[in-house]
Amino acid sequence: MKNLKKQPKNRVLDWSAEFETLAKISVNPLLQKFYQAGAVSALAPIESVQLLAMDVETTGLDSQSHSIVSIGVMPFTLNRICCGNSLYWVIKPSSELNEKSVTFHHITHAEILDAPVFSQVLDPLLEAMAGRVIVVHYRNIERAFLDQAVRRYLGEGLKFPVIDTMQLEAHFHRQKISWFGRLIGRKQESIRLADSRSRLNLPAYHAHHALTDALATAELLQAQIATHYSPLTPVGELWN
Amino acid sequence: MQIELQEISDHLYRFAPFDALPKESVDAIARRIEVSYFKAGSDILEAGATIQDLHYVRSGAVEIYRRNGELYDRLVEGDLFGQAGLLRSNKVRFPARALEDSLIYYIPADVFADLCAQHDAFADFVEAEGNSRLKTAVEAQGRASELIQLKCRALISRPLVWVTSDISVGGAARIMTEQSVSCVLVMSPAGLKTAEIEGIVTDRDLRTRFVAVGLNADETRASDIMTVDPVVIGSDDSVFEAMLVMLRRNIHHLPVVHDGNPIGLINLSDIIRYESHSSLYLVNRISNQTSVEGLRSLLRDLRGTYIRMVRDGATAHMIGSAISGIGRAFTQRLLELAEKKLGPPPVPYCFMVLGSMARDEQLLVTDQDNALVLDDSFDPIQHDSYFRALATFVSDGLAACGYSYCKGGVMATNEQWRQPLKVWRSYFDQWIEKPNPTTLLNSCIFFDLDGVFGKLELVQELKDLCARKASTHPVFLSAMARIALNRTPPLGFFRTFVVETDGQQKRIINLKGRGTAPLTDLIRIHALACGSTAQNSFDRMDAIARSKVIPPEALKQLRYALEFLSMVRIRHQADALEQGASLNNYIEPERFSSSERHNLKEAFQVLSNGQNFLRFRYPSKGRF
Numbered sequence: 001m002k003n004l005k006k007q008p009k010n011r012v013l014d015w016s017a018e019f020e021t022l023a024k025i026s027v028n029p030l031l032q033k034f035y036q037a038g039a040v041s042a043l044a045p046i047e048s049v050q051l052l053a054m055d056v057e058t059t060g061l062d063s064q065s066h067s068i069v070s071i072g073v074m075p076f077t078l079n080r081i082c083c084g085n086s087l088y089w090v091i092k093p094s095s096e097l098n099e100k101s102v103t104f105h106h107i108t109h110a111e112i113l114d115a116p117v118f119s120q121v122l123d124p125l126l127e128a129m130a131g132r133v134i135v136v137h138y139r140n141i142e143r144a145f146l147d148q149a150v151r152r153y154l155g156e157g158l159k160f161p162v163i164d165t166m167q168l169e170a171h172f173h174r175q176k177i178s179w180f181g182r183l184i185g186r187k188q189e190s191i192r193l194a195d196s197r198s199r200l201n202l203p204a205y206h207a208h209h210a211l212t213d214a215l216a217t218a219e220l221l222q223a224q225i226a227t228h229y230s231p232l233t234p235v236g237e238l239w240n
Numbered sequence: 241m242q243i244e245l246q247e248i249s250d251h252l253y254r255f256a257p258f259d260a261l262p263k264e265s266v267d268a269i270a271r272r273i274e275v276s277y278f279k280a281g282s283d284i285l286e287a288g289a290t291i292q293d294l295h296y297v298r299s300g301a302v303e304i305y306r307r308n309g310e311l312y313d314r315l316v317e318g319d320l321f322g323q324a325g326l327l328r329s330n331k332v333r334f335p336a337r338a339l340e341d342s343l344i345y346y347i348p349a350d351v352f353a354d355l356c357a358q359h360d361a362f363a364d365f366v367e368a369e370g371n372s373r374l375k376t377a378v379e380a381q382g383r384a385s386e387l388i389q390l391k392c393r394a395l396i397s398r399p400l401v402w403v404t405s406d407i408s409v410g411g412a413a414r415i416m417t418e419q420s421v422s423c424v425l426v427m428s429p430a431g432l433k434t435a436e437i438e439g440i441v442t443d444r445d446l447r448t449r450f451v452a453v454g455l456n457a458d459e460t461r462a463s464d465i466m467t468v469d470p471v472v473i474g475s476d477d478s479v480f481e482a483m484l485v486m487l488r489r490n491i492h493h494l495p496v497v498h499d500g501n502p503i504g505l506i507n508l509s510d511i512i513r514y515e516s517h518s519s520l521y522l523v524n525r526i527s528n529q530t531s532v533e534g535l536r537s538l539l540r541d542l543r544g545t546y547i548r549m550v551r552d553g554a555t556a557h558m559i560g561s562a563i564s565g566i567g568r569a570f571t572q573r574l575l576e577l578a579e580k581k582l583g584p585p586p587v588p589y590c591f592m593v594l595g596s597m598a599r600d601e602q603l604l605v606t607d608q609d610n611a612l613v614l615d616d617s618f619d620p621i622q623h624d625s626y627f628r629a630l631a632t633f634v635s636d637g638l639a640a641c642g643y644s645y646c647k648g649g650v651m652a653t654n655e656q657w658r659q660p661l662k663v664w665r666s667y668f669d670q671w672i673e674k675p676n677p678t679t680l681l682n683s684c685i686f687f688d689l690d691g692v693f694g695k696l697e698l699v700q701e702l703k704d705l706c707a708r709k710a711s712t713h714p715v716f717l718s719a720m721a722r723i724a725l726n727r728t729p730p731l732g733f734f735r736t737f738v739v740e741t742d743g744q745q746k747r748i749i750n751l752k753g754r755g756t757a758p759l760t761d762l763i764r765i766h767a768l769a770c771g772s773t774a775q776n777s778f779d780r781m782d783a784i785a786r787s788k789v790i791p792p793e794a795l796k797q798l799r800y801a802l803e804f805l806s807m808v809r810i811r812h813q814a815d816a817l818e819q820g821a822s823l824n825n826y827i828e829p830e831r832f833s834s835s836e837r838h839n840l841k842e843a844f845q846v847l848s849n850g851q852n853f854l855r856f857r858y859p860s861k862g863r864f
Contacts, residue, residue, distance in 0.1 A: 080346070081275035083245055201341035202277070203299040205247050212247045215275070219343060222277035 013240060015039035015161040028154045030126055037130035039161055042236025046225060047078045049235045051163070052132040053218035055210045056142050057107065059093050063144040067093035068118060069107050072211030073128050076135075076218045078231055087128055088211040090115040094152070119153045129160060133239060137193045137217045139164040161239045165220045168238070169196045172228060196220055200227055245270040248345065251298060255318030256835055257365035261355075269355070274346040278338035285322060285336040292330065293346035294366070295322040300342025301734070304334045311743050313841070314339065314734040318834070323366040326352060365838075374800040374846070377839045378807070387558065392482050392496050393475035395511070396504030400495075403462055404429045405438045409450055410457035412441055423493045423505055426466045434497045439466030442493055472497045473506075480558060483511050484600075486520060487565030490527055490572065519545050519562040526569040531577070532637045535570060539642050542566055543817055546604055550814040556806030557778050560601035567597050567643065568692045571610070574637040575693045578630045586623045588615040590691040590698035591634070594650060598690035599760065600776045601806070604813055605823045608635065608643040609650045609685055611657035613698040618660040627658055650685055661698050668702060672709050675719035684723060687764055688775055703773045710768035714858070717769055721858035724761035725851055729754050729844035733837045736830045751812070752825035755805040755840075759847050762854050763798065766790060777802055790853070801846035804839055808832075 016039045023035035040049050053074040060066030074086045090107055092115045136142045139162045150158040169191040189195070193216055194207060200223035205216050225231060229238075249270035252258040258266050274293065278284050278300070285291065287307050297319045304313040304321055312334055315321060324333040326349060347355075356363040364375075402425040403412045416424055422443045428436040441462055449465040450457075471489060473482050475498035482494055492508040512520055522538065522545050529535045545566070549559050575591055594609040596602040612627055631652035639645050652658050659667075671683055687706060691699030710716055730738045730749060737745035763777045763784070772783035778799065785795055809825060816823050832840065 076275075079276055083248065083271060083273045083275070084348075086245070088244075200277075201300060202343060209246070211245065215245070215247065219275060219277055223279075223341070226277055226279040226282070 013161070013236065014042055015239065016041050018159070022159060026156060028156060030123060031150075031154065031156065031158065034126045034130050034158075040131075040133060040235060042239075043234045045232040046229070046235050046238060047231035049077070050132045051076050051078075051135050051218070051221070052129055053081075053135045053214040053221070054129075054142055055136065055213035055217060056145055057208060057210045057213075058141065058145055061141070063141075063148040066145075067091075068145050068149055069093050069112065070210040071121065071125065072209070072214040073125070074211065074214040074218050075128070075132065076222075078222060078225055081215065081218045081222070083215070086211060086214070087124065089121045089125075091121060092117050094118075118149045122150065122153065133161050133163060133235060135163045135165065135217055135221050137164070137196075137213070137220065138166045139240075161235075163221065163235075163238045164240070165196065165217055165224060166191050166193075167240075168221075168224050168228070173199070193217065193220065197223070200224065245273070248273050251318075252296070252345075256838070257359075257362045260361050261359060265355070265359070269347060269351055272348055272351050274348065276344050276346070278342045278344060280338050280340050280342075282338050283335070284338055284342075284344060285325075285332045285334070287332055287335045289332045290330055291322050291325040291332045292349050293322065294320060294326060294349075294352045295336070296320055296345040296347060298343040298345050301339040302342055302344075303337050303339045305337070306334060311731060311739075311741065313732050314739050314743075316735055320366065323352075327367070374797070374804055374839055374842045377835070378800045378803045387480040387483065388478050388555070390479040391475065392473050392477050392479060392494075392506060393498065393503070395479060395482075395506045396475075396496055397510075398504070400425060400502055400504050402427050402432070402502070403441075405461065405463040405466070407462050408458050409446070409455070409460040409462055409465060412462045413446060413457070416441075416443075416446075421505075423507065424462075425470075425495055425502055425505065426462050427502075432501060434472065434500050434502055437470065437472065437495060437502060438463060439468045440470040440493060440495065441466045444492075470495060472502070474498070475503060479511060482506060483520065484561050484565065486511065487523055487562060488568060490523055490569060519549070519566060522566055523569040526566065526573050529573060532574070532640050535573060535637065536640050542642075543604065547814050547817060550810055556601075556803050556810060557776075559810055560596075560599075560603065560806065561776075563604065564597050564600040564602040567602050567606075568593070570638065570641050570643070571597075571634065572693045574634045575630070577637070578633040581633065582626060582629055585630070585694075586626055587617045588695040588698070589613065589618075589627065590694040590696055591652070592699045592702075593690055593692050595685050595688050597692075598688040598775050601760070603810060604642075604817070605825065606643060607646045608638045609646050610635070610638075610652050611650065611686075612652040612659070613664050613691070613702065614658070614660040615695070615698065616660045616662050624655075624658070628653070628655075631658055648682060648685070661701060664702055665705060668705050668709070672706070672713050672716045675713075675716045677719050677722050680719055681723055684720070684761075687720075687768065690775055703775075706768065707771050707773040711771040717765055718858040718860070720761075720765050720768070721854050722860065724758060724765055725855060727753055727758040727761070728851065729758065729847045732841040732844065733829045733832065736828070738829055748826050748828055750825050751805065751809045751827055755843065755847065756802065756809060758851070759798070759802050759805065762847075762850050763802070765854065765858075794849070794853070797846045798850055801843040801850075804843045805847075808836060808840065 019035045019039040023032055026032050026035060053076060055072050056068050057070045058066050058068050068091050070090045072088045075082050090111055092112050143162060147157040173189040173191055193213065194204060197216060197220055198204065202219055202223055205212050207213060244267065249267045252269060253266045284302060297315050297317055299317055302315045302321065303311060304315065306312050321336055325331055356366065401415065401419045401421045403415055405426050406429055412424055424441050425437060426439040426441055428438050430436055445465050445467065450460065471485055471491065472495045473485060475496050485494060486492065486508060494506050495502050496504045496506055508520060522541055526535065526538060546563065549562060571591065571593065579585065590613045592611045592613050594611065596606060612631060614627065635645065635651050635653045645651065650657060671680060689699060689702060731741045732739050734745060737747060738749045739745055760777050763780050766784045766789050767774060767780035770783055770787035770789055772780055774780045774783050781795055781799055784790055785792065812827050813823050
């Protein structure tokens with residue numbers, strides 16, 4: 001609990017109310033159903049919240065010009081990560097797979113030949129996400145790419161609460177370096193997934209497989225809460 | 241679509257028992273794994289809570305406790321826990337706590353149950369406390385069990401050739417030639433029962449006792465040159481036991497009896513066909529040496545035999561017996577050479593060995609422990625100079641052959657241990673009637689005793705005395721128990737350390753002092769308590785089994801533990817020997833394989849349970 005004081009004065013978002021509104025204004029039945037499933041109260045203790053770790057691999061960093069090539073999701077709670085309910089899709093990208101990104105996520109042209117397009121996985125993906133708080137490492141990718149992909153397909157975007165383990169890590173390891181620190185060449189600590197995990201004594205995994213990264217992110221959140229927070233921390237202090 | 245969790249299945253696949261499963265099964269487990277992170281110091285399992293999963297340490301370190309709070313084990317990456325609770329009533333039996341930040345993989349109960357049902361090796365591995373893992377390990381390492389499984393009757397290749405004791409030597413020789421055998425059984429004219437076996441005549445007897453002496457072929461009876469009352473072996477006894485008898489007695493022919501009737505003869509060459517490591521040949525060569533130098537030159541062969549036995553997969557019992565047999569042969573030959581040098585003994589005596597050689601459990605690194613039991617007609621003034629010289633000759637000879645002098649001075653060269661039978665009786669009476677843990681500590685070694693040369697009856701009397709007397713002196717047994725409980729096993733291993741029961745960590749373990757020795761100590765006490773004269777620990781356990789002092793299941797575990805601990809010690813000595821390293825009983829934990837660690841841990845547990853039972857059976861009275 002002691003660390004709560006250090007938490008920045010976040011605007012505590014009321015995703016629950018937001019979802020009620022979104023359920024009313026959204027047009028597509030898939031999205032209506034997703035929003036109707038609701039969002040947990042911002043006051044709910046994190047230990048009681050149903051979570052879903054997610055990782056998407058993309059052809060590049062720009063959600064406008066690049067596409068999703070794979071998605072991995074791993075449902076979990078603070079106590080248990082359930083591999084048995086995990087899901088993973090390779091997706092045929094709308095943009096060309098470029099050589100550079102192939103070396104990155106190891107998904108090849110052959111693999112995507114028979115892969116579904118994004119619209120074919122949207123239904124099960126939304127079903128997996130419904131009622132859960134999404135956990136990612138660096139929220140800008142997942143949020144932006146999913147929003148863009150849904151927008152492209154349904155004509156309206158997708159909003160959802162996200163706990164960003166990278167942001168949590170930045171909070172504890174990216175304090176402003178003083179002029180003296182800079183003078184003696186003190187470096188910022190890395191908050192990349194692998195480095196964050198290693199700081200919390202989590203084992204090294206092979207990176208850039210969407211499902212492994214989702215698992216790695218779920219474990220990281222468990223470790224961060226066990227190390228820096230109480231299991232009773234309201235989820236509203238963690239998400240955005 | 242099949243979801244692959246390569247990261248998880250690859251890790252499982254590196255560790256036992258998953259390493260022995262088909263890859264598809266491990267992938268299937270990985271798909272069902274659940275995961276949780278535990279901060280150092282946090283509880284993973286609390287006593288009495290419900291348990292639904294097998295736990296697997298993915299990273300970090302975990303401490304397991306008994307319910308009374310005692311440390312039970314310290315686990316690292318790749319180790320399993322929670323199986324004891326899963327196998328019994330789904331309640332946590334041993335609480336667990338994270339020693340370091342740890343990532344735990346859970347294998348759900350239904351997956352666990354399927355694995356146990358489908359893969360025997362997996363079931364054996366996780367069978368908590370069952371020690372079936374130890375059993376499996378022991379059975380797997382005793383591959384060369386042919387000698388043990390094969391019965392003596394299988395070696396009988398022809399009908400028994402026999403003569404009656406009143407036949408002339410010439411007649412016997414003719415029959416041996418006609419039948420082309422090297423040995424005949426000499427029966428009483430009264431019949432053909434085992435009880436009527438009078439002796440045995442071999443080619444060698446014809447040479448040494450007849451031709452060389454120049455007797456008349458028609459006037460001399462077979463009974464005049466035969467070996468009287470030969471040792472016999474049962475038809476259902478194993479070839480290994482026949483080998484032991486030949487090793488110990490240095491004889492080459494054994495009559496085989498069945499249902500009270502002799503049915504055939506087996507000889508050395510019959511057995512050697514099955515015994516590739518040639519310990520019997522070595523014994524034969526030892527008895528042909530004419531000098532200490534000659535004996536000493538056989539040291540290399542002894543080491544070669546030892547390594548061959550280990551590599552052939554012989555059991556600890558077989559190796560211990562063979563090496564002891566070889567040690568006895570050295571001792572016997574030295575005594576023969578001593579008598580040749582010093583002349584015949586002035587009074588009858590028996591050369592007594594103590595400790596591991598008496599138990600038939602000797603290995604290569606060993607001290608000599610011996611004594612002389614002299615006939616009661618012994619007069620120190622007249623006779624002791626002879627026996628002192630004899631003892632010195634043998635002791636020096638043994639030291640030259642690698643059996644180093646006993647640091648505790650338990651050698652026949654020490655006057656205290658070179659005494660007539662009546663003095664020995666008074667020693668044992670004293671030890672048993674008025675036990676004093678301090679003096680017993682030094683004389684414990686005398687409760688493993690055996691005669692190897694001379695008038696064996698002298699030592700047999702002492703063995704009988706111990707067996708008869710010890711069982712009726714509970715205070716003595718309690719004193720022995722106190723001593724046996726001085727040496728305890730460690731808890732287990734943690735990374736490159738030995739973990740003690742109090743949680744301390746050490747870099748090295750003495751596998752004899754912390755394993756086999758305390759185990760043989762506790763077996764000795766139970767054997768003495770049930771009045772057995774057996775010396776070998778396995779034979780003693782047979783005697784204990786008959787008296788039902790220890791529940792059969794517990795006794796079975798003790799057997800496996802002794803066999804396993806001995807084998808690990810034996811194998812490490814063989815490895816050191818091959819690498820030209822010096823031999824000792826100290827081993828660094830990093831030299832144990834992961835399966836050896838698991839099995840050692842179980843063997844230590846069995847020993848610890850055995851010691852608890854001993855403590856319970858002989859509670860400390862606070863005085864002796």
